[in-house]
Amino acid sequence: MTFLALLTKELRLRLRRERTMWVIIIYILLMGLLGWFYLNNNSNYSNTVNSGLSSVGASLYTILSLVQLILLVLITPSFTATAVNGEKERQTYDLLLCSRLSAISLVTGKLAAGLMNALILICASIPLFSLVFFFGGISPVQVLNAMIVFVATAFLIGGIGIFCSTIFKRPAVSTAIAYLVSLLWMFLPLIISIVLFSSSGGMRFLQLYPTQARVLFAGNPLVALTNTYP
Numbered sequence: 001m002t003f004l005a006l007l008t009k010e011l012r013l014r015l016r017r018e019r020t021m022w023v024i025i026i027y028i029l030l031m032g033l034l035g036w037f038y039l040n041n042n043s044n045y046s047n048t049v050n051s052g053l054s055s056v057g058a059s060l061y062t063i064l065s066l067v068q069l070i071l072l073v074l075i076t077p078s079f080t081a082t083a084v085n086g087e088k089e090r091q092t093y094d095l096l097l098c099s100r101l102s103a104i105s106l107v108t109g110k111l112a113a114g115l116m117n118a119l120i121l122i123c124a125s126i127p128l129f130s131l132v133f134f135f136g137g138i139s140p141v142q143v144l145n146a147m148i149v150f151v152a153t154a155f156l157i158g159g160i161g162i163f164c165s166t167i168f169k170r171p172a173v174s175t176a177i178a179y180l181v182s183l184l185w186m187f188l189p190l191i192i193s194i195v196l197f198s199s200s201g202g203m204r205f206l207q208l209y210p211t212q213a214r215v216l217f218a219g220n221p222l223v224a225l226t227n228t229y230p
Contacts, residue, residue, distance in 0.1 A: 010113030014079075020117060023075065027121050031067055031128055038063055057135030058230050064132075065146050068125055069153065069225055072118060073186050076154050077178040080114035080161030082171035089171055111162045118154040122147065137230060145228040153221040157182045189220050 014020055038060055084107070087093040101109070126147070132138045160181050164174040217223045 007109045007112055010109060011116060014113055014117060023117070024121060024124060027071060027075070028124050028128070030071070031064060031125055034067055035060060035064055035128060035131065054135065054137030057132045057137035060135065061129070061132040061138045061143070061146075062229060064125070064128060065225055065228070068122075068150060069221055072121070072150060072154055073157060073182050073221075074179075075121070076115075076118045076157040077161045077175060077182055079117045080111060080158045081165050081175040081178040083110035083114055083162055084165040085169055085171050085174055086165070088169065107162060107166065110165075111158055114161065115154055115158045118158065119151065122150050122154065142228045142230070146225060149221060149224045149228065152224075156185075156221075160185075185219075186221060189217050190222065193217070 039056075082089075084093075129143050129146075132143070133140075157178075161174075161178040164178040164181070165171075168174040168177060
């Protein structure tokens with residue numbers, strides 16, 4: 001079995017699953033309903049001036065991007081956290097070892113197949129993000145930067161999942177650890193910053209060591225996403 005054959009097999013198995021289709025449908029419906037509820041609550045936007053329309057577009061973009069980032073963090077680990085140890089549980093891992101695939105090719109193929117589901121979700125959300133252009137306030141470059149953040153986040157979380165899948169023998173354990181690490185990576189810096197800002201000692205630390213404070217937010221997807229906001 002070659003790398004391309006493994007990737008093709010994994011994609012066929014994953015994309016033909018009924019669960020995959022339901023995940024995509026529920027994902028798009030959830031984001032679409034959130035956007036619809038926001039626009040419905042701001043139904044007087046048609047009577048506002050251009051600045052009001054721009055604020056509606058910016059707010060809609062903020063809501064959609066935050067929801068998409070959170071959903072990616074919650075969904076992506078399930079695509080890769082059982083990729084390797086799941087083969088062992090199904091007793092098909094020995095068949096992969098008998099193939100001509102190297103360890104790197106095996107892990108890369110599993111990771112690419114798992115990330116394809118996340119990339120499909122990101123691509124499926126692009127029409128929803130195009131709605132913000134009707135109101136203005138957001139440029140295509142900002143949306144493109146947000147998509148780059150989404151793709152990078154999916155790759156990093158997918159890598160965490162595949163790493164846990166190779167380290168832990170039980171799929172349930174690897175999935176739980178992958179979710180824990182992903183959530184800590186996303187929210188722990190924010191929790192620490194809130195604690196620092198709420199105490200005088202923390203504020204003094206931020207003032208005396210601004211460089212060390214920036215390291216706290218390095219690589220955080222929420223911080224990267226907020227940099228795309230107007």
